[in-house]
Amino acid sequence: MLRLEPRHRDAMIATAIRALPNEGCGLLVGRADEVVEVVPSPNVADSARVYEIDPRTLLRTFRDAEDRGLDVIGVFHSHTHSAAYPSPTDVAQAPDPSWHYVLVSLAEPMSDVRSYRIVEGAITEEDLALDEDEGHDPAPRR
Amino acid sequence: MAAVLRVPTVLRPAMGNNSVLEVEGSTIGEVLTRLTEAYPGARAQLLGEDGALHRFLNVYVNDDDVRYLGGLDAPVSDHDEITLLPAVAGGFL
Numbered sequence: 001m002l003r004l005e006p007r008h009r010d011a012m013i014a015t016a017i018r019a020l021p022n023e024g025c026g027l028l029v030g031r032a033d034e035v036v037e038v039v040p041s042p043n044v045a046d047s048a049r050v051y052e053i054d055p056r057t058l059l060r061t062f063r064d065a066e067d068r069g070l071d072v073i074g075v076f077h078s079h080t081h082s083a084a085y086p087s088p089t090d091v092a093q094a095p096d097p098s099w100h101y102v103l104v105s106l107a108e109p110m111s112d113v114r115s116y117r118i119v120e121g122a123i124t125e126e127d128l129a130l131d132e133d134e135g136h137d138p139a140p141r142r
Numbered sequence: 143m144a145a146v147l148r149v150p151t152v153l154r155p156a157m158g159n160n161s162v163l164e165v166e167g168s169t170i171g172e173v174l175t176r177l178t179e180a181y182p183g184a185r186a187q188l189l190g191e192d193g194a195l196h197r198f199l200n201v202y203v204n205d206d207d208v209r210y211l212g213g214l215d216a217p218v219s220d221h222d223e224i225t226l227l228p229a230v231a232g233g234f235l
Contacts, residue, residue: 023233050233055200055207058227062150075230090232093198096152 002074002100002115003129004035011038013111016078016104019043025051025077027058028100029065036070050089051077074100074115081107084114086123094118100126145173145222152228156184165224170201171214173224188226198229
């Protein structure tokens with residue numbers, strides 16, 4: 001299960017929409033199964049079919065998370081014209097079995113956000129637990 | 143000369159479960175060559191079959207991506223901090 005607040009989900013959808021016509025992407029920072037922050041990244045693949053997190057964003061996010069006692073716990077990216085399900089390339093390039101892989105599909109008028117674990121090529125969908133905001137600014141950060 | 147190498151979680155099993163290693167070498171190429179000699183199981187994750195940096199590995203010296211510092215020829219100095227991070231990528235290739 002991946003726990004997150006509505007503002008985190010909204011930040012991922014906003015990143016996906018801003019990236020159009022390309023795929024949008026970013027990192028999830030938090031603790032184990034709980035998202036604390038969504039960090040959008042430029043898609044350095046600059047493509048509607050593939051994504052790659054900006055290496056500078058990657059380094060900065062890892063260092064910043066470590067300084068705050070947090071971890072990078074996963075990644076999100078969008079599928080602009082297909083379902084929120086990992087593609088074979090997503091699976092082949094999944095670097096970390098402990099990560100949460102979140103897909104944002106913009107294929108239908110209502111965006112669809114789903115989370116998966118990818119372990120040794122096996123894809124398992126997990127529940128998204130949307131916690132209510134706890135007094136936070138509802139605007140997406142960054 | 144010794145620099146500090148930070149090992150990401152996914153590479154630790156192939157590198158003696160270390161999170162930080164002290165490494166020797168005056169270039170990134172020398173550092174990675176010595177690493178693969180010490181940890182042969184990590185070679186496929188560090189270098190391509192052609193001996194170049196692995197396409198899906200980001201290597202940084204301090205704050206800089208070595209792709210902009212000459213790749214394997216990027217210089218390494220005493221007390222530099224080298225960070226390895228697998229690229230995060232995907233899509234319908």
